Amino acid sequence: MRHNSIAILGIPLDNLTMEETVESVFSMIEEYHTDKRPRQVCTVNTDFVVNTLSWSLIKTRHPELMDILRKADLVTADGMPLVWASRLLGSPLKGRVTGADLVPELAREASQRQKSIYLLGGKGDVAIQAARILEKRYPDLIIAGCDSPFVHIEGEALIDALESDLPVVDRINASGADILLIAFGNPKQELWFERNRHRLKVPVSIGIGGTFEFITGSVQRAPAWMQHTGLEWLFRLTQDPRRLWKRYLIDFLKFGILVWPSILHYHCKKLILHNLRPAQTDHEILYKPLRDNDKEAFVLHMPWRFNISAATAMNEILEQEAIKNQSLILDFSDVLLIDSNGLGFLLNLYYSCMRDDRGLFITGLRPTAKRAFSYNRMSDLLYHFSFNSIEDAQRAVSEKAWASSLLYYEVTEDDNESVVSFFGELTAAQTADKDTSELLGRISTTRCTIDLSHTTRIDSSGIIFILKFYRALLQKDCSCTISGISQNISQMVHITKMTDFLYTI
Numbered sequence: 418m419r420h421n422s423i424a425i426l427g428i429p430l431d432n433l434t435m436e437e438t439v440e441s442v443f444s445m446i447e448e449y450h451t452d453k454r455p456r457q458v459c460t461v462n463t464d465f466v467v468n469t470l471s472w473s474l475i476k477t478r479h480p481e482l483m484d485i486l487r488k489a490d491l492v493t494a495d496g497m498p499l500v501w502a503s504r505l506l507g508s509p510l511k512g513r514v515t516g517a518d519l520v521p522e523l524a525r526e527a528s529q530r531q532k533s534i535y536l537l538g539g540k541g542d543v544a545i546q547a548a549r550i551l552e553k554r555y556p557d558l559i560i561a562g563c564d565s566p567f568v569h570i571e572g573e574a575l576i577d578a579l580e581s582d583l584p585v586v587d588r589i590n591a592s593g594a595d596i597l598l599i600a601f602g603n604p605k606q607e608l609w610f611e612r613n614r615h616r617l618k619v620p621v622s623i624g625i626g627g628t629f630e631f632i633t634g635s636v637q638r639a640p641a642w643m644q645h646t647g648l649e650w651l652f653r654l655t656q657d658p659r660r661l662w663k664r665y666l667i668d669f670l671k672f673g674i675l676v677w678p679s680i681l682h683y684h685c686k687k688l689i690l691h692n693l694r695p696a697q698t699d700h701e702i703l704y705k706p707l708r709d710n711d712k713e714a715f716v717l718h719m720p721w722r723f724n725i726s727a728a729t730a731m732n733e734i735l736e737q738e739a740i741k742n743q744s745l746i747l748d749f750s751d752v753l754l755i756d757s758n759g760l761g762f763l764l765n766l767y768y769s770c771m772r773d774d775r776g777l778f779i780t781g782l783r784p785t786a787k788r789a790f791s792y793n794r795m796s797d798l799l800y801h802f803s804f805n806s807i808e809d810a811q812r813a814v815s816e817k818a819w820a821s822s823l824l825y826y827e828v829t830e831d832d833n834e835s836v837v838s839f840f841g842e843l844t845a846a847q848t849a850d851k852d853t854s855e856l857l858g859r860i861s862t863t864r865c866t867i868d869l870s871h872t873t874r875i876d877s878s879g880i881i882f883i884l885k886f887y888r889a890l891l892q893k894d895c896s897c898t899i900s901g902i903s904q905n906i907s908q909m910v911h912i913t914k915m916t917d918f919l920y921t922i
Contacts (some may be wrong), residue, residue, distance in 0.1 A: 421725070423508040424760035425471060426675055427463065427477075428486050428793030429493050430503070430510060438514045439522050441491055443530060446595050449620030457489045457610055459621040460516040462496035463668045465603050471676060474791050479912055480905055481876040482604045485611050488768040491774055493519070495621065496625075497647030498672060500509040507687070508725070515785070516625035517638060520598060521554070523623075528555035535561040535592055535619070538600030547629040559596035568601060570608045571914040575877065576884045584615050590618040597622040600629050612878045615849040635750045659900050679792040681886055686754050686785060690722075702730050707746060714744040714776070714814045716807060721751045723759035727897035731762065743775060744819075746810045750781030755789045767798060776819040778802045822873065824848065828859045835860045835895075837886075838868040843879025853886045863895055870901025884915075895900040 422431045433441065445456040459465075469486065471478040486492060493514035501536050517861030527534055528881055532913040534551075536544040544563040552558055566585045569578045589597060597619040599606040608619070630636035638644070640708035707714040717734070721725050734740065745766075770777040779802055782790075790796050802819075804810040813819075824847035827838045837856065841847065868884060869875075875883075882901070890897045902910070910916055 418520075419794050421728070421758070422492070422761040422791060423503055423506070423510065423757035424764055424795065425499060425502050425506065426466060426679065427483065427764075427797075428466060428469065429489075429492055429761050429764045430461065430499060431491050432508075432513050433491075433493065433514065434502075435512075435514050436520060438491070438493055438519060441486070442523060442596065443526065443532070443706050445490060446532060446620040453618075455614055455617045455619060456491070456621045457485075457607075457614070458493070458542075458621060459486055459489045459518060459607060460493050460495040460519065460624060460626065461486065461515065463495075463498045463672050464664065465495070466499070466670050466675075467671045468604060470671075470794060472671075473674075474794065476908070477794070477797070478908075479604065480874070480909060481611070481912070482607060482797045483757065484874075484876070485607045487764055488772075495903035497649075498669070499676050500670075501647070502676050502680070503534045503674075503757065506683055506757045508761075509796065515622070516628045517631045519623070520625055520628050520632065521551070522560055524551045524555050524597060528558040531557075531559065532595040533559035533593065534596045534598060535567075535589055535594035536563045536598050536600070537589070538598075538606065539565055539604075539627075539642070541565065543629045543633055543635065544600065548630040551630055562588060563586060564918060566606060568609050570605050570877065571912070572790075573915070575881060575915065576888065577912060578600065579612065579878075579881060583616070584610070585615045586613050587689040590616075594619050595621070598628070600626060608877060612881075613877070614845065621667055621679050626638060675794075679789075682788060682792045683756060686789075690754055702727065702734060703738070704734060705812065707807075708782065709899050714811075715740050715772060716746045718748045718750075719752050721747075721753045723752050723755045725756075725758035728758050728762035732768075735766075743772065744777070744809060744814050745770065746780060746814070747780045748781050748784055748807065749779055750855050752783065752786050755786055757793075760789070760793055760795060764795070764798075767802065771819065771822070776802075776817070777812055778804055778813055778818075780804050780810050781806050818888055822847070824851065826856065828856075829830060830862055833862060834864040834866065835862045836866045838871055840871045841873060843872050843875040845876060845878035845884060848878055848882045850917065851882065853889050856886060857889050857893065860890065860893070860895060863892055865895050865897050867899045869903070869906055872901070872903070872906065875906050875909050877909065878917060881914055 418665045423427045463765060465703055469479050469482045494510055495515045496515060497513055500510050500513050524534060544565050548560045548563050552560060569575050599610060599622055602608060603626060610622050627636060631638050637656060639649040643649050644658050645653050650665055702717055702718040702720060704715050707716055782803055787860050789800055804813060822842045824841040824843060829836045885899050
């Protein structure tokens, strides 16, 4: 499980100071040497949030980016509007942790701990310039390497992106770096890491946007007092008004409009419950095995108020050996109020369970709790793990319903046509070890239909996989069509700017 975190508009934010963030990064480096799992750190500002979300309560503008942020190992608040929103939601963050402030602190600490840093991205030779400045400031700092490749996240060039990335990944891995600083800007840096996660051998990768430009001075930072008062955007606007005025206007308006429903819902529910239950205290979290003498899953009964106290108590329970690696059923039938701490805890728990191959299910959600999920842009998660009763959740545990994300395919043929049906998730994690040549070998007809109606989710790596398969079919003189394109798939096709290409198939 991650640190104490909150959720704002469905995005988790770790509630850490700068010092705690730096220490967490170096702790993750040590953890990597045990499990060899690359960690990801994201620094999120208002523009990041706006690029991820749509105006709809139930739809996401960039589904892949939302999933990346939710499963990242550490997410910091890079903008003051996020800190202000956390206070209005009753779950105040300790402060903001920006990429521009984090990198010098990491460099200083890395020089003392003999850890190395690789600088990736930035315009021209700015990464090399930034490396020289950091080496001058911290003479013992080990710079493992610098690189400024051009990477693709959209358009037809996306088809060959994995092959284009490979030399870069090989150079990074050969360097033996402990920390990879990725400065492609959002969302390019996060998407690049996600599609190469399975190939990278660097303990911690951090998306840092335009930090190299700040280090070299090619872009000036606002005075400290403007940074601390949340006016850094105004300083940057005066530096480049033609480019930034529209972005800031849209960011502030959209973020404000999106976040206010969750703020109003929280305070209204808090006021109503204070009047109805002024003296009621939170009851203890009770838990027991789903079945007697069978510990494949545990049922936990949640208190009426799911806040930081409940999250802390849950963490203590989940650390017990008897329950540590088991599937969980959370009974929410008594829950009337969920704050940002509770929602952040649930996000972390969900992705922790998915990573550990165990189930997490919620039962008994009341309408007021469902509205909290909706206003906080988390309704999509309810589709995956919410059930009406404990009995329904029990069946899901028995059937290992969480394994539905695993990718597999079926090929059916008649005399004239083959149909390839994909089941589960077409994502970077699921396609990493898949080869289109094996699938191609099962096609013996001159016409083929790719059926995506059973595909639950797709990301840009999944689109790459489908396009490579399509290209291989054409080289085999096999005509191809695609069917079963859901709204989620259609949105990812739109985001990756592959609409014209895919819909001509």
